[in-house]
Amino acid sequence: MVTTAVRPLVTCASMGDLQPWGVRRFAVLGAGFAGVSVAWHLLQHTTSSAPVCVELFDELGVGGGASGASGGLLHPYNPKGKLLWKGAEGWNAALRLLSVAETAYSDASAADQFGPATVPLAWRRGILRLAKEQKHAIDFQKNVNIAASDESRIACLGGPAARELVPGLEIPAGGLALHIPQAINVHPQRYLKALWLACELFSRNASNSDCPGTQAVLRNHRVDSLRELKGNYEAVIVCLGAQAMLLPELLDKLPLTSCRGVVAQLQAPQGSRNVFCSKAPNLLFGTWLAVQGERDLLLGATKDWGSMNASPHVDNREASSALEKLIRESAPFYPSIKEWEVKGWQAGLRAIPPRSALGSLPLVGCIDELVRRSHSEVYSGQTSNIKQTTSTKWWLFGGLGSRGLIHHGWLGDLVAKAVVYRDESLLPQTLKQW
Numbered sequence: 001m002v003t004t005a006v007r008p009l010v011t012c013a014s015m016g017d018l019q020p021w022g023v024r025r026f027a028v029l030g031a032g033f034a035g036v037s038v039a040w041h042l043l044q045h046t047t048s049s050a051p052v053c054v055e056l057f058d059e060l061g062v063g064g065g066a067s068g069a070s071g072g073l074l075h076p077y078n079p080k081g082k083l084l085w086k087g088a089e090g091w092n093a094a095l096r097l098l099s100v101a102e103t104a105y106s107d108a109s110a111a112d113q114f115g116p117a118t119v120p121l122a123w124r125r126g127i128l129r130l131a132k133e134q135k136h137a138i139d140f141q142k143n144v145n146i147a148a149s150d151e152s153r154i155a156c157l158g159g160p161a162a163r164e165l166v167p168g169l170e171i172p173a174g175g176l177a178l179h180i181p182q183a184i185n186v187h188p189q190r191y192l193k194a195l196w197l198a199c200e201l202f203s204r205n206a207s208n209s210d211c212p213g214t215q216a217v218l219r220n221h222r223v224d225s226l227r228e229l230k231g232n233y234e235a236v237i238v239c240l241g242a243q244a245m246l247l248p249e250l251l252d253k254l255p256l257t258s259c260r261g262v263v264a265q266l267q268a269p270q271g272s273r274n275v276f277c278s279k280a281p282n283l284l285f286g287t288w289l290a291v292q293g294e295r296d297l298l299l300g301a302t303k304d305w306g307s308m309n310a311s312p313h314v315d316n317r318e319a320s321s322a323l324e325k326l327i328r329e330s331a332p333f334y335p336s337i338k339e340w341e342v343k344g345w346q347a348g349l350r351a352i353p354p355r356s357a358l359g360s361l362p363l364v365g366c367i368d369e370l371v372r373r374s375h376s377e378v379y380s381g382q383t384s385n386i387k388q389t390t391s392t393k394w395w396l397f398g399g400l401g402s403r404g405l406i407h408h409g410w411l412g413d414l415v416a417k418a419v420v421y422r423d424e425s426l427l428p429q430t431l432k433q434w
Contacts, residue, residue, distance in 0.1 A: 023213045024052050026419065027236045029223050031058035032067030033188075033404035034362075034397045035239035036195050037097060037412025038419075043202050043216060045420045051206070051213030054199070055231070059222035060312070063192035066241055066348025067404055069263060069312060071290040071298055072191070073282055074098075074405045075127055075183035078359060080136070081143035081154065084406060085358045086428075093409030098122060098184070101191050104198035121190050123291060126281035127183035128157075128165060130175070130333055137176040144178070155179045166280045168336050185282050185290050186405060225249065226371055226394065235393040235419045238367070242351040243310060244398050249374040254363060255433055256351040256399050260307035262314055262322040263300030265344040266337070274336050287329045289337070297340065299326050307349065314345035353399035354433065362407055363399035364415060365432035366424045370394075395419055399433075 026042050028035045039054045046052040058064060074094055076087030084090065098121075105121045131137040140156050155178075162177040163169050171177060199216040206214040223229065226249050229236060238244050242258045245251070268275045275294040283289040290298040302322045314322070323342065330337050353360050371394040397415045400407055411431075418426040 022050065024050050024420075025055070025231065025233050026052065027055050027057060027229060027231065027233045028239060029057045029236065030065070030239035030241060030243070031056050031060075031062040031192065031196070031218070032065050032239065032241060033192070033408035034067075034241070034400060034412065035237075036062065036192050036199070037408040038237050038239060038397060038415050039216065040097065040100065040195060040199050040202075041413045041416030042419065043199055043206075043214065045416065046203075046206050046211045046214045048210050048212075051211045051215075053213065053215040053217070054203075055217045055219055055233075056196070056199075057219045057221050057223050059220055061220055062196045062218065063189040064312065065243075065310065066261070066350050068189040068192060069261070069346040069348035070188050070402075070404065071263065071288050071300055072122075072186035072188045072405065073127060073183065073284070073288060073290055074122075074186055075180050076406055077129075077143075077154070077178075077180060079129070080139035081129070081178045082139075084403070085361060086410060087406065089410045090406040093413060094405055095409075097195060097409040097412075098186065098191065100198045101194035104201055105190070105194040107197075107201070119190075121187055121194055123185040123293075124182075125185065125279065125291060126179065126181040127185075127284055128162060128169075128281045129178040129180070129284040130162075130171060131177065132285060140176055140178045153181055155181075166283065166334075167277050168334060169283075170333055170335060179281065181281070183282070185292070187292065188405075223247075227375060233392050235395060235422075237395045237397060237415065237419060239397050241398055241400070242308070242349040244396065245351065246308075249371045250367070250396075253370055253434055254396075254399070255354045256363070257354075258306060258308055259350045259352050260304040260309050260347065261301035261350060262304075262318060262345060262347045263298050264319075264323055264326055264342055265346065266297045266299055266340040267343045268295040269339065269341055272339065274339050283334060285330065285333045287326055289330065289334065297337075298346075299330060299337065302326065310349035312347055314347050318347075319345055350401055351399050352401045356430075358430065360401055360403070361399075361431055361433070362397070362401075362403075362411060363431060363433050364397050364411060364427050365395070365429075365434075366418075367394045367396045367434075370434070393419070393422060 028039050039056050042054050076091040144156050157177045157179050159171045162171050203214045203216040
């Protein structure tokens with residue numbers, strides 16, 4: 001997997017043959033992986049003659065939804081060890097955005113927003129995916145052989161080698177594990193807040209230099225309908241995850257399934273020597289263990305298919321049921337997890353896309369037809385000013401499911417380009433699944 005250099009934080013883009021627009025205003029709905037990525041990439045198109053203003057809407061703030069409640073495990077492989085659709089592109093783009101966020105995170109001005117600077121934004125310790133069945137082990141071996149020439153360094157490990165990596169790990173005799181040493185564990189909320197901080201710093205610096213008028217504005221507002229948006233936006237990009245399914249304009253029109261996930265925040269008991277090895281990788285075995293230090297882990301996630309409960313709050317009944325399920329699934333592989341203490345809970349509602357021959361792919365594209373048809377039905381027989389719906393371009397970037405981190409950077413860049421140049425052909429047409 002090849003990394004590429006990060007672009008400078010302030011560089012006014014060239015508009016090529018585009019005519020001057022004045023200030024170009026864009027509304028991005030949703031401050032998760034998709035929304036913040038799109039916001040960053042839109043800002044990269046600011047120019048002295050056409051500065052970009054991005055308004056990011058989310059009632060829960062940056063990282064307050066399902067993205068912020070995720071495990072943050074970043075790698076480009078599916079459960080069989082095969083490279084995901086556009087996995088290499090997604091990996092490289094995600095690394096670039098992570099570098100942008102880490103640069104902002106390390107800035108002295110970020111201290112008040114993130115707390116102690118000693119707490120990392122990401123942990124580079126790899127992932128170990130355990131084969132739960134013999135067919136999984138066969139898949140691992142086959143796909144590792146296929147990947148042997150792409151410098152990915154993924155490897156199949158037997159029980160002894162896996163236990164050496166993770167003291168306390170239980171793996172059946174003859175069992176195998178897939179080791180992905182380059183995988184990263186990102187702290188989702190810190191990452192998203194740092195990336196948004198990078199947007200604010202970029203816009204401030206650009207506005208004070210060659211691109212006056214460049215802005216990045218966070219609005220803690222709930223958007224229940226696209227008709228509610230006030231403002232002369234050139235485009236509106238819907239990045240609301242499962243909440244997009246509830247918009248009147250998109251109700252029953254998207255092939256998405258909702259799934260609520262609950263994650264336990266665990267810590268080693270005080271005085272206990274039962275800590276997670278400082279160099280051990282994160283674990284995947286159906287459920288997952290995301291390591292955030294020797295004494296802190298995330299254990300997740302439950303799957304409540306069809307739920308529309310998007311609340312980040314986990315009540316006692318849900319917590320008790322979730323803990324029982326998570327421990328039952330993880331203890332056979334890491335028995336000492338039963339001794340760890342729960343220090344908190346996090347939850348979110350994901351939008352799961354349909355499976356295809358290429359895997360579970362996000363939904364991306366222009367939704368003008370859906371939105372305008374809905375608005376024309378609403379306004380039928382009424383006298384109303386629908387100026388915005390006839391002048392604004394409407395876009396969707398959603399259905400990231402459990403792969404938000406690997407897809408958000410690369411597709412966020414493409415979506416921003418399609419929006420800025422008003423050219424849907426810049427997007428993979430296979431992602432327009434409605």
